[in-house]
Amino acid sequence: MNSLRVVFTIMLLWIGSGSVFGQFLSATDTSENSVRRYKTIINANKDIVKFIEYSLVQKGLPRHLRNLALIESSFNTNVISGAGAVGVWQFMTSHANQYGLSEQNRNDLYKSTKTAVVSLSNLYKKYNNWVTVVAAYNCGEGNISKAMQAAGSSQYHIFYKYLPAETINHVNKYLNACYATGELQSVLANYNSSRMNTVFLVNGGSKISRPELAETDINAGFNLKVIADELHVNVDQLLAWNPGINETLQRKGESSFYLPMDLMPDFLMRKNKILSRSIKESSPVSQ
DSSP states (O other): OHHHHHHHHHHHHHHHHTTTTTSSOOOSOOOHHHHHHHHHHHHTTHHHHHHHHHHHHHTTOOGGGHHHHHHHHTTOTTOBOTTOOBTTTTBOHHHHHHTTOOGGGGGOHHHHHHHHHHHHHHHHHHHSSHHHHHHHHHHOHHHHHHHHHHHTOSOHHHHGGGSOHHHHHHHHHHHHHHHHTTOHHHHHHHHHHTTSOOOEEETTTTEEEOOOEEEEEEETTOOHHHHHHHHTOOHHHHHHHSTTHHHHHHHHSEEEEEEETTTHHHHHHHHHHHHHHHHHHOOOOOO
16 A cells, blocks of 8 residues: 555645646737737626536536637627538537537527537547547547547647647637636646546545556666657656556566556557667666
């Protein structure tokens, strides 16, 4: 149990430091004009915003998702995009039909919001972070899948370059809007926490809860600093996922190696490159 307490302590230090927040993503426009513009639109549509936030909270979703409607339509129920998207949530006919929302009801605030909440909830179950959810809402799950495959990664800050420019801009607008409403840190924390292995000790250390880890093997030729750099994580995080790995590598020359399910494909794709770079740099990492 002592080793588990060590892992827990490392995680508290890692999370508490705030070093992960904003490490990969940030707002692109924090100007006074930008903040004022978003706040003005929200203040001019208080009743709509209140209803949307109530609908989100009722389903356990964060209030900041109201900013998706903000950037989609400025809360205009009658707006129609050049591509044919309609209403506050800018539903395309195919997307609406997928959730039983008729074409005629796409500009109905109540019915479209109910549909949007279900859609966003389903997307979150699939992607586990709101940044990717916003991207998928804009360009569709198919384009997200293609971008992930092209980048060899499920991390938005890596695969985003393979998305349509409109979607990249859409995500930037969302982050800017969240900055204006004081919720950017929460969005970034959610994004980064989806990449982390959070460990909890309950009732004096009697229970452990953590996301599933994938397992592979590495030998002593691998440098943890290089692995961390290639995967865009902190070395302390690797050690938290793999307590005692340095000693095992020194003693046996090989060890099991654990990473969260979403990071393991990234590691396996880069494994040969990481080993070659590790051998070149060959600087040992100590706990």
